[in-house]
Amino acid sequence: MSLLVLLTASSAFGAPSDATGAAAPGSVLEAVLFYIVAGGVVVSALGVCIAQNIVRMAVWLFTALASVAVMYFLLAANFIGAIQLIVYAGGTLILLVFGVMLTSKSPWIRFEAPKLELVAATVVCVGLFLSLCTLLGRAAWESVDEATAGTSIATIGRALITEYLVPFEMAGVVLMIVMVGAAHMARQEK
Amino acid sequence: MGQYTYEILLACGVLSPLVSFWLLVFAGPKLGKPAAGWVAVVLGMGVPLVLATIVLIGWLGETEGGRAALTAGAYRGTWAYIGTIPVTVGVKLDSLTVAMFFMVTLIAFLIFVFSIGYMKGHSDEVAGKSKYHRFFAYLSLFGFSMLGLVLSSSLLFLFIFWELVGLCSYLLIGYYFDKGFASAAAMKAFITNRVGDFGFLIGLMLVFMHLGTLDLDEAATVFAQQYAAGTGIFASHFTLFGWSLATIMGVGLFCGAMGKSAQFPLHVWLPDAMAGPTPVSALIHAATMVAAGVYLVARVYRLMTPEALAFVALIGCLTLTLMALIAIVQVDIKKCLAYSTLSQLGYMIFAMGCGAWIAALFHLITHAFFKAMLFLCSGQVIEGCHHEQDMRKMGGLMKKMPVTGITFLVGVLAIAGTGIPIPGAEIAGRKIGLGGFFSKDEILAVAYVRAFEWDDISKHEEHGEAHGAGHTAAPEPEGSRAMLVADRTQAEHHDEHQPAAAAHGAQSTHDSHGGADRAAIFKDMKKLPSWMFYLAIFTAYVTPFYMMRCWWMTFMGKPRDQHVYDHAHETPLMYVPLVVLAIGTFVSSYFLFRPLIEDASHSATSAAMVLATDGELGTEAIHAAHGWLRWYVGGAFLVGFIVAIAIYRNGLGLAEQLKKVFLPIHTILWNKYYFDEVYDVVWVKGCVLVAHIARFFDTYFIDLLVNLSAAVTERIAAFSGLVIDNHGIDGIVNGIAKTSIDIGGVARAPQTGRIRNYVLFATAVATVVVVCVLAFGMDSGSGAATVASSVAP
């Protein structure tokens, strides 16, 4: 885990050359970083689905989210990465943990799904994954090799208040509604 | 008279009962007991009767040419299109229609009146609710359907009304539906009729496909043309049981008649139909509806090939014999009459098959009068005897109900063919006798010629044909042997009615064109097997016997059941119609109908294939046969009556002894040749069995497959999945145990109401789609390229 943090830090802040701060495309460093991060994502995602109690799931989810955030850095999407960490890992996950705490008689309580369903789910998911991989393997992507330069946060910010103003405002409205709604739902019944 | 006057009058006559029907349906309960009946009498049949009378008088006033013009110009409107072929709705306006229409309205009117008297004495309430108005509503509906049937100019409409009279019959037989046997009989009647209609429908389909029209006249013209040219239906090499397609068409249409006229082997429903109220038996199951089969054959006569007619004759012959024999042993007065009806219908059908078109219809009309009368008499008797139908308990009723007894006797005489065959004893140029005497004689004469002298005649016919000149102008060298063919008839007509109207001329050419072709078909008619003739004449001796037996057992001798005897009475409202019908029996034997039918035969059959005895259409051979046959047939009633009276003169003693002597025969007849039993086992039980097999198959096979496929999918998943699962062998054991426990409810498993399962299904489907696309859709990679380019241009 510490290694992961280290790498994250190095890729994010020890920015080599370009303004975006990602490792140079095509470099060996990128490959190594990618495999480590991707491994993190995969392991923690599997952890989420294998874990039987809810607290462990939450922890695995945290690592997964964090790994994905690192992956965003690798993809030269620093802003998204940061947001991912702040909103997801920092906000949503806390929310979930609160949810766990508020709703569990004991956080270690387990509800197990029937075996049959487990098996079916495994088959379906593995099947889906394999077929998706096959599909990806066959896809002849155009211009896959040259990654473009990253986008600066300023550009994104400007776009948000010009081109994407309406969705942006809508998102704000939605958040407000959600705030009110969530508060209403969770309030103590008289 | 303006254009379409007749059509409008007749159509009003058809619609009036329909108005009455709806009125009774909606306002019936409010009208109450006698009023509802009178509505039906006045509106349901009175108005049509008046209109029919007007039409009849008007029609009799028309000249020959005028009639033909009216027939040709009768109203036709398009009702709908089948594909591109129009179905016309119209009035088939000719003498036969007028005669039938009048006959039906007259008899129905009388029976409606009778019904009011009949229903007065019958409880019409079940569980406190009156069904009185329903009875008259159904009768009105029947009036509408039957009159519509008579008027229809198109086969499809004929079929529609055909089914509707069947429905009315169903409803009326099942009028006492609270009694189990009545509803069973109703159902039996309808379904048996449906079997016949199945054949009708096939005939209809063949007509539609090969003749391209459903209009009766057009179909006949096309049929004749196709025969002449060897095209259309005659071009087909398809055969079934050795019948050509054209024959199958005719037989198919005849199947409808077999159902409705209760011909062997579809006769089983008619005796059971006597479960209905007696007026219904009189109206529907004796006088009108059952005769509709004969009417149908008359109407589609021009579409019949000689082979088809041979089949018709065969069926008719079997029916008339077998049913007459059953009638001998019946003890229920209505059943006895029912079997006699069957036998007489057999005669009509047989006559049609032989070519005695006129005689058949003549017999139909006279039979309608006297059989309706007989049934009403029996209704009077049953009503009078406190709902007793067993003749063994009657006897000596003549004193208590004289009018009924005498009118019944008139009927018996008429059906037995009573008449005086001695030359010279004539009224208005005709022999003295009652209905059956004329019509049955003719039928037998034609049958005789067809059975014994046919080869000579047809040979002669070919000979005549070989002369090339046809028969148009040249008088036949041997008049005595001349066959009647269309051309000749037309020639005669021109001779006799020289100043024919121009329209008639047009009609004649039209007809003679079709007629000439018909004549060619006619030439193919084969000799009839002689046993058919023997059976027919044998039955002519049986008929008087069982009718006289029936009358004697009921009205003469000593009362055998004092209770019944004491109760017996008769009421005027019921015997007035009887008297009118008795008069009608006399009149119909002599006047009106015979000439009208003969007139109709010119156009309705293009005059070909029609063999008749009396009148201008009669040929010498048949006249001759008729001359001497008269002694045998005409004398039959004497023999029959004498034997019957001899046996039943002193009560039932002698009859019982005879029964013991002929026990095996009696048993067979008593059980009606076991038709009901055989049908029940073979058809009803068989059908229900097949139905249960189908249901079993559906529930336990198709459904099983569906559920199994779901289960198997899960099971495979379970098996392969558990191996991978680190629960290992333990998991397999548990899994199998769990699955075995759930085995019954395995199909329920997919439906859980749990969101995760729905996600599972959705994902599974998505996966399958992706796999399909991968496996089949994008083999060359071009598809993938398209996807890619659309995503990342």
Next chain:
Amino acid sequence: MLSIGLTHYLVVAAVLLCTGLFTIMTKRNAIGILIGVELLLNAANVNLVAFDRFREGGLFDGQIMALFIIVLAAAEAAIAVGICINVYKNLATVDVDSARQLQG
């Protein structure tokens, strides 16, 4: 193998997708299902950002979309947790199988 392209990221996204689905399919805990949904949303985000990165023209639509998704995911989580709490209040459990009142 060493040249990391779009496909690599997409495979990671596919893993996230499948595990997310698996989690939804197998958990009976309402919060667990919610966690599965978060994984799914992340899978979508990874896809968006990856496509954004590997296309010409230096556009950033993918990132904007991802941004919105994150925001909406937060909103969704808030509502969902609210629902869970309500369910818990009413049924004293977060086992989704016991919430079947609407089944009639």
Next chain:
Amino acid sequence: MDLLTLIVFLPALGGLLCLFVPRAQVRVVAVLASLATLLVSLLLFPTFLGGAEAAESIFGTSYGKLQHVIRLPWITGEGFEIEYFLGIDGLGFPLIILTTLVSFLSCLASWNFDTWKINKGIRGYFFLFLLLETGMLGVFVSLDFFLFYIFWEVMLLPMYFLIGVWGGPRKEYAAIKFFLFTLAGSVLMLVALVAMYFYGGAAIEAAGGSVPSGYRVTDSGAPVAITHGTFDLIELATNDVIQKYFSAKATLFLGMRFAPIMFMFLFIGFAIKLPSVPFHTWLPDAHVEAPTPISMILAGVLLKMGGYGFLRLCYPIFPLGGEYWAFLLATVGVVSILYGALCAMAQTDFKKLVAYSSVSHMGYVLLGIAVMTPAGFQGAMFQMIAHGISSPMCFFLVGVIYDRAHHREINRFGGLWLTMPKYGTMATIGFFASLGLPGLCGFIGEVWVLLGTFDAGSKYTWAYPMAILAAAGVILTAGYILWLIRRVYLGNEREEYRGFPDASGREIFILVPMAILCIALGVLPMQTVFNFTNGTLDLLLAGVTDTINAMI
């Protein structure tokens, strides 16, 4: 506001409103919404009542000449365009009126919701009900395949919940069965949808990238140019280039000729809905478990979508497939007729019997379409409408008695005509219409189909035996219906049913329109149905025949 859009979405709006009004008013709102939809849909009538030179041909002037067309781009992208494309012609129009009418009547039949065994969630019930109506109407008016597919699915889900939540004891099983069956059909349809789009695109590509439209013209009168694959159903059916490509020998899919295999995909999808043997087993279960109004909708409208799909998609777009599979389809049709009738005969559950009779009746639809003759097509179309009226009536009749007796065992009934005379009269009309009695609606369709089948004898020799077997179905139908009437309505009154009230005003109000229509359709088939449908059907058939002749 465009009329068709209004018709389609009015019920959904009503449904939304249902969610917000007080509980007691929900059913009022729902009935008003469905009534409003019915009334608005009746506004379509003036389209052909006046103004046209020949009233019969208004829908037939050209297959492409659709009325009330609305056409807006909906989802557009590089190389593809999904349109919001609505319009009606002789196929859709009668079915729209049927849908709005049956929906209104069954909405009214839901009036006594509070007395049902499961009477929770009235808002949800009516919301889903009206959403279902929107889905059904959408299917009948949308002319863009994608839109069609979406409406198809929109209709599926409410049905699932309506059966699964408010149904009888085995509702879960029935609902999932319905859902899985239909979903299986949908998947195949989806494959066809995608394939048709890409292959259409390939056809245009092969023809040089731009071809003139088969039916659309610009304002100047020149045909519109089509440059890429399309979901436009009319275009797919009328564009020569696409048609030629679809039916060409060299066009393969999964190693088979394109047209037949696509036809089969679509066919299975629609045959499940129709339903025809052997895809029919969901129907009896769904009917038995569904509440009465839902049964009415299911039998009255949903089954018609199968037949509509054949006439709208399968035949115009893949005529060759129709020719290729004619024998198989006709066999399936005949088997459905006979097998459905036999199964019906063996049932003891009233509702199941009616359900199987639907299988039998819809077999005529399949048979009539399969033989591809004018009379066959007309008969099939008529049969759909006729069955759409008679079978909801029968289901409602079952519902009425179920409300009183709380069971549906045929053998436990008897003498109901005496107990409930008005109801008995209505039942007689309904069941005789179903039996195919002349003068009532069931007859016309059957006879037309039979004649059409026989007429096909000049093309296919197997048509004769098919027609004869199908005609034999008439006897079986008479058998089970009369037996049913005898067991339920005739016979002596039974003690246990003595106190039953006769049909109430509401029930009569629902039954009478259907009874009137049963009679009207039977007596005036031309004026009530054929005038509106024949033009389109004839042109459709002419197109089909031309393509087949050109290819063979």
